[in-house]
Structures are given as structure tokens and as C-alpha cells.
Amino acid sequence: MVEPGVEYFLNLVFKLRKDTLWAKAGYQIAWDQFKLPDYKAPGMQIGESGRGSLKIQDGNDAVTVTGKDFIARFDRNTGALVSLKYHGVETIRTPLRPDFWRAPTDNDRGRNMVRSQGIWKRAHEDFVVTNVTVIKERNTLEVRSLAFLKTVNANWETSYKVYPDGYILVKARFIPWNTNLPSLPRLGMQMTLPAEYNFISWLGPGPHETYCDRKDAPVSVYAGMVDEQLYIHYTEPGESGNKVDVRWVALRNSKGIGLLAGACLGETGPVNFLSVNALPYTADDLEKAKHPHELTKRDFVVLNLDLKQMGVGGDDSWGAWPHPEYQIPCQQYEYSFWLKPIGPKDSPEKLAAKAKF
Numbered sequence: 502m503v504e505p506g507v508e509y510f511l512n513l514v515f516k517l518r519k520d521t522l523w524a525k526a527g528y529q530i531a532w533d534q535f536k537l538p539d540y541k542a543p544g545m546q547i548g549e550s551g552r553g554s555l556k557i558q559d560g561n562d563a564v565t566v567t568g569k570d571f572i573a574r575f576d577r578n579t580g581a582l583v584s585l586k587y588h589g590v591e592t593i594r595t596p597l598r599p600d601f602w603r604a605p606t607d608n609d610r611g612r613n614m615v616r617s618q619g620i621w622k623r624a625h626e627d628f629v630v631t632n633v634t635v636i637k638e639r640n641t642l643e644v645r646s647l648a649f650l651k652t653v654n655a656n657w658e659t660s661y662k663v664y665p666d667g668y669i670l671v672k673a674r675f676i677p678w679n680t681n682l683p684s685l686p687r688l689g690m691q692m693t694l695p696a697e698y699n700f701i702s703w704l705g706p707g708p709h710e711t712y713c714d715r716k717d718a719p720v721s722v723y724a725g726m727v728d729e730q731l732y733i734h735y736t737e738p739g740e741s742g743n744k745v746d747v748r749w750v751a752l753r754n755s756k757g758i759g760l761l762a763g764a765c766l767g768e769t770g771p772v773n774f775l776s777v778n779a780l781p782y783t784a785d786d787l788e789k790a791k792h793p794h795e796l797t798k799r800d801f802v803v804l805n806l807d808l809k810q811m812g813v814g815g816d817d818s819w820g821a822w823p824h825p826e827y828q829i830p831c832q833q834y835e836y837s838f839w840l841k842p843i844g845p846k847d848s849p850e851k852l853a854a855k856a857k858f
Contacts, residue, residue: 505544506766506854508748509537510720534719542768543857547839548641553665557642564635566642571667571842580633580646582661582669585760587842592760593694594801597671599625599650599657600691603810604787606739609686611818618683620653627651640665653831654679667841670765670858673808674835685829689776689807689836696800697754699727701779702849705747713776714812714827716745722850727752727779727802731793738790743810747775749853752802757845762806765837766857773836776807808836 503509515531517524524530556567563583564575574584581596601621605614615622629649636643643662650657655677662670673690705711706718708725710732730742744750748771753759764771780787781798790796812827822828839856843849 503539503541504854505541506857507540508720508770509539511535511537512719532719536720540770543766543855545855546857547666547668547670547855548664554640555642555663555665557637559635559637564642564644566663568663568665568667570844573663573669575635575644575661577633577635579630580644580659580661582644582840585669585840585842587758587844590754590758591695592698592758592842593692595693597659597690597692597806598628599648599673599675600689600805600807601625601653601685601687602784603686603740604738604784606813607735607737608814608818608821609739610737612814612820612822614686618686620682621685621687624650624653624655628657653677653682668856668858669840670837671840672835672837674833676833677831680831682831684811684831687805687807687810688829688834689805689809691803691805694752694760694802694804695754696781696798696802698752698759698802699781700753700755700759701725701727701730701750702753703744703747703750703777704850704853705744705750705774705777707744710742711745712743712813713745713809714814714823720746728781728798730778731780731782731796733793735793738787738793738796740784740787740810740813742778742780744777745774745810747777749849750775750777750779750806751843751849752779752804753843757843759843761841761843761847761849761852762804763839763841763849763853763856765839766854773808773838775838776805776810778805778807778810779803806838808834 513533517528558565566573572586632647634645645660648657658674660672702724707723732741749763751761812823814823
């Protein structure tokens with residue numbers, strides 16, 4: 502029986518039947534995965550059940566929304582989600598903001614990415630909010646903001662819609678007024694979480710890092726520690742640990758409390774997959790270090806929830822760009838995802854399977 506909101510895959514694995522000179526019986530020699538066409542969209546959208554209610558406090562500096570087991574607080578002047586607590590436990594350290602940069606890889610350094618695409622490195626720092634709108638409806642609260650990015654002459658729109666059961670729908674739109682700028686290394690949003698949220702699990706390709714031009718990996722549920730996601734065997738640190746085609750990702754502390762983020766479901770599956778990265782280092786940390794031992798873990802987790810990141814390339818390491826289909830031209834983009842604070846008994850799989858907005 503096909504369950505609503507669930508994707509199905511057929512996995513084929515080929516293993517040795519007998520010992521050989523080079524491997525023991527049971528050694529995997531080949532695999533493949535096929536996505537099956539069986540998919541049934543969730544029958545009810547989030548918020549349609551009418552269960553639960555929100556308590557809204559609208560002040561001069563902040564808008565606070567209280568649900569059954571969570572409290573969300575938005576900055577009235579910026580529209581940012583500055584706090585999200587589950588039974589009083591904070592899950593956010595710094596709010597989501599636009600992000601367009603990645604730490605250069607060896608291939609990026611070979612083509613001098615800082616010179617060719619460097620305009621995007623600090624584009625988020627001159628982020629000026631020009632308008633914030635709060636919309637209160639019967640059972641939801643929506644906070645919209647419009648900001649201007651001076652360096653790249655672009656607008657960034659963000660919308661947060663809070664539902665009684667704790668789901669927060671996030672929509673973002675990038676509107677450049679000058680499309681003649683270089684392609685973007687990354688297009689998405691970044692936030693930080695307290696360091697205690699060091700346990701990560703996700704549904705997507707894995708378990709190793711994946712990129713839009715490097716994702717030959719089976720889709721499954723994977724788990725590990727955040728500080729294990731950095732691949733330490735590169736000769737020089739750089740962008741590392743990314744995960745593409747992510748359906749959902751959860752970061753939890755030792756008590757099982759945490760933050761769940763995921764792709765919105767539609768009639769045929771996820772509306773847009775996410776490109777996700779969670780590391781205890783900033784892009785600046787990775788860019789400045791010449792050797793892995795020079796990296797010092799931060800007292801927070803850097804979480805990227807992106808629409809996309811450009812490919813890593815590899816035709817050569819002294820000038821070649823990623824192929825055109827793996828670049829991000831400077832043009833208008835929009836995407837959406839959802840957030841939800843979770844407790845130790847919450848199942849990410851079950852919560853994600855009903856995330857139809």
C-alpha cells in the first residue's frame with residue numbers, strides 16, 4: 502500500500518558469493534537504485550485540520566507566536582526569525598540570512614574564484630531591510646520582509662508562515678536588477694545553531710558529501726555527527742560536506758531536541774529539493790586555513806539550507822569552470838522549505854511525509 506507523502510526506491514546490490522584473492526564473500530561490487538513511480542501526495546495540507554491555535558503578541562520590537570509546544574519570535578524591524586524554542590529550549594543561535602558564497606575548493610582556487618566571483622562573498626553584509634509586513638489570520642501568522650543588497654543591486658524577499666502544529670513555511674526570492682554579474686557560487690540561506698545540536702540525520706543521497714555534479718550515491722536515511730561531515734583528507738581545507746537532493750534534515754542535541762527542516766511536498770513529490778550543509782566552521786574559517794589541523798571548531802553549528810550550490814568541476818584544476826548546467830546564472834530565483842522544532846519522540850520521516858503546503 503502506498504503511503505501518502507512517501508517516496509519509494511528499488512535498491513539492487515551485487516555481492517561476491519565466494520572469497521576471492523582480493524575480497525571476501527559478501528563484498529559489494531556494484532549497486533544501483535531506481536525511483537519508483539508510486540507516489541501519493543498527502544491528502545491534507547498543513548493547517549487544514551483546524552487543530553490547535555496560536556497565541557500572538559505583537560509588540561513594537563518583536564512579534565511572539567506561541568503554540569502547543571513551541572514559541573517563535575520575530576524581529577519587528579527586520580522580519581527575521583530570531584528565536585524558536587521547543588518546551589523552552591532554544592534551537593536558533595542566529596537567524597536565517599541570504600548566503601551566496603562558499604569556501605573555495607582546489608578547483609575554485611585554480612580558476613581564481615575570489616577574483617571572478619568575489620562580488621558575492623560579502624553581498625549579504627549590506628543587507629538592508631526596507632519593509633516588514635505582519636499578516637494575522639485565523640490560525641496562522643505570516644511575517645514578510647523585503648531587503649536590498651547594495652553590493653549586487655538586488656532585492657531579497659523572505660516570508661515566514663507559522664502554523665499551530667509548529668511548522669514554519671519559509672519562502673525566499675532573489676531579484677537581481679543587474680543580471681550581468683558573475684554566476685553565483687551558492688544561492689540560499691544560512692543560520693547558526695547552538696553547538697549542542699551536533700547530531701545530524703537526513704534523507705537524501707549519502708553517506709558521503711554530494712554536489713550537483715557529484716551525486717552518484719543511494720538515497721536513504723543517514724546519520725552522524727556534525728563535526729564528522731568535514732572531509733579532512735583534502736590537502737587544503739575548503740568547501741566540504743554538502744548534501745544535495747535532501748528531502749529533510751534534522752539537527753538534534755543529546756536529549757533529542759532539535760530543529761527539522763525539509764522540502765515542501767506537492768502532487769508529484771518534493772517541490773524543490775534542498776542543498777544542505779552543516780559544519781562547525783564558517784566559510785571564512787575553511788578559506789583561511791591552509792591545513793586541516795589549523796581549523797578550530799566553533800561553539801556553534803553553521804547550517805545552510807540552499808536552493809543550490811554550483812558544481813565542483815574537475816575537468817582540470819588550473820582554470821576550468823564547472824560545466825554550464827552546474828553553474829548558477831545571475832537571474833531571479835525563488836524556493837521554499839519548512840522548519841519545525843522537534844522533541845525526542847518525534848519522527849522526522851513521519852513529520853516530513855505530511856509537509857504539504
